[in-house]
């Protein structure tokens with residue numbers, strides 16, 4: 001039984017899922033009832049991603065120090081929106097992550113990481 005035994009790999013994956021889904025549960029617990037709808041969650045996901053871009057744009061414009069912690073906080077806002085939107089759609093955050101990793105692994109195996117198109 002080494003660290004890569006089937007049961008060990010499965011247990012680590014289950015732990016990662018539990019941690020992601022725990023975050024999702026905690027995130028949802030801070031969501032106001034009036035925010036738990038498709039329109040708000042989609043629009044504010046875009047807005048929070050825009051805040052990440054805006055912080056970086058100001059760094060590009062003004063130069064100098066980039067406040068990575070501020071960027072991390074905005075990424076956290078993107079994560080919150082993603083987690084709660086996933087919940088609204090009926091997905092666990094870990095399921096969204098697994099779908100994404102499976103898609104990327106498939107693209108990598110087929111030499112399709114570069115390029116464009118959702119279903120390449």
Ligand SMILES: [Mg+2]
Pocket residue numbers: 048051073074077
């Ligand atoms: Mg924000």
